[in-house]
Amino acid sequence: MPPIKRTKFKLSHEQLLEMYYWLKFMRAFDERLSAMVKQGKVRSGVYTGIGQEAIIVGTCFGLRKEDWICPLHRDMGAFFMKGVSAREMMGQMLAKSTGMSKGRDSALHSGVNELGIFGNTSMLGANLPVAVGLGLTFKMEQVDNLVVAYFGEGASNTGDCHEAMNMAGVNKLPILFICENNQYAYSVPSEKSFAIDDVADRAEGYGFDGVAINGNDVLAVYQTVQGAMQRARSGEGPTLIECKTYRWHGHSEHDKAFYRTQEEVAMWKSRDPITTFHTYLAGLNILSDEHVAEIEGRIKTIIDDAVEFAMDSPDPDPEDAITDLYA
Numbered sequence: 001m002p003p004i005k006r007t008k009f010k011l012s013h014e015q016l017l018e019m020y021y022w023l024k025f026m027r028a029f030d031e032r033l034s035a036m037v038k039q040g041k042v043r044s045g046v047y048t049g050i051g052q053e054a055i056i057v058g059t060c061f062g063l064r065k066e067d068w069i070c071p072l073h074r075d076m077g078a079f080f081m082k083g084v085s086a087r088e089m090m091g092q093m094l095a096k097s098t099g100m101s102k103g104r105d106s107a108l109h110s111g112v113n114e115l116g117i118f119g120n121t122s123m124l125g126a127n128l129p130v131a132v133g134l135g136l137t138f139k140m141e142q143v144d145n146l147v148v149a150y151f152g153e154g155a156s157n158t159g160d161c162h163e164a165m166n167m168a169g170v171n172k173l174p175i176l177f178i179c180e181n182n183q184y185a186y187s188v189p190s191e192k193s194f195a196i197d198d199v200a201d202r203a204e205g206y207g208f209d210g211v212a213i214n215g216n217d218v219l220a221v222y223q224t225v226q227g228a229m230q231r232a233r234s235g236e237g238p239t240l241i242e243c244k245t246y247r248w249h250g251h252s253e254h255d256k257a258f259y260r261t262q263e264e265v266a267m268w269k270s271r272d273p274i275t276t277f278h279t280y281l282a283g284l285n286i287l288s289d290e291h292v293a294e295i296e297g298r299i300k301t302i303i304d305d306a307v308e309f310a311m312d313s314p315d316p317d318p319e320d321a322i323t324d325l326y327a
């Protein structure tokens with residue numbers, strides 16, 4: 001095999017391959033779920049992140065166990081990178097007793113305290129004030145943990161978003177606000193929901209830095225996030241990072257997305273974050289066809305096992321509906 005070339009990133013080639021693995025894993029898991037929806041096997045709403053994987057990999061790759069994430073409906077990949085197993089996630093999607101919330105709700109609302117994953121509510125933008133609460137806790141405890149809070153460009157127009165960013169700016173809280181700008185809030189294109197080009201510009205009004213980047217470039221996301229993480233951990237406050245991207249599927253698997261043109265979808269598919277990264281790694285002689293086959297085989301085995309496990313898992317016992325209550 002030709003010699004491996006150096007990159008400007010402080011990442012070993014094993015780390016680059018790990019990033020590639022995660023991109024492929026998220027895509028494969030979402031694709032399997034999408035197929036299972038059509039087979040009538042899934043009991044949860046499915047909002048795939050297909051096309052947006054680079055944002056999750058680039059933001060989660062540098063996280064510590066103690067850091068928290070506040071993910072959205074489309075961010076299942078972040079659960080995996082924070083430590084949720086494929087079996088647990090599949091159990092959750094099939095509303096089985098082996099899922100994270102033991103069949104109580106859809107994947108969107110399940111959190112895992114031990115792993116630092118906040119279970120979001122349906123109200124978009126409402127995860128951001130929670131991120132502020134977490135960030136304030138870290139600041140008061142004088143620990144250098146941080147919070148990564150995700151939101152869509154649609155959610156960026158909510159009052160919660162404004163209030164959260166304002167308070168995070170005033171108190172210099174260790175939060176990365178990650179706007180996943182996938183161009184549409186359900187059927188509403190972004191030019192119909194705000195009058196500026198970049199959501200990132202709003203950060204200035206809250207007293208911290210905002211930057212708009214190519215959300216389909218995993219290394220661009222990673223590099224930007226690294227700087228923001230360093231500032232957050234050293235007490236310099238939040239950063240707003242707007243990642244421009246596109247969701248390949250409809251808003252959810254029941255949405256055929258007729259409000260978009262085929263040309264537009266094709267144009268964005270030509271910017272596939274996985275193909276782009278593949279080409280980059282292959283050019284550096286880090287990724288060979290054998291690697292790809294091995295990674296794809298490994299992922300298929302894990303997902304096949306998760307599906308079998310979840311299908312064989314028992315349904316929740318109705319009597320357990322009143323256990324695990326907070327009060």
Ligand SMILES: Cc1ncc(C[n+]2csc(CCOP(=O)(O)OP(=O)(O)O)c2C)c(N)n1
Nearest residue numbers: 074122123124152153154155182184185186
């Ligand atoms: C406060 C609020 N308003 C409306 C909705 C209904 N709703 C659910 S998803 C969605 C689109 C969200 O778009 P965006 O925030 O850009 O995230 P995306 O789904 O594109 O990732 C809407 C309007 C909601 N859940 N919460």
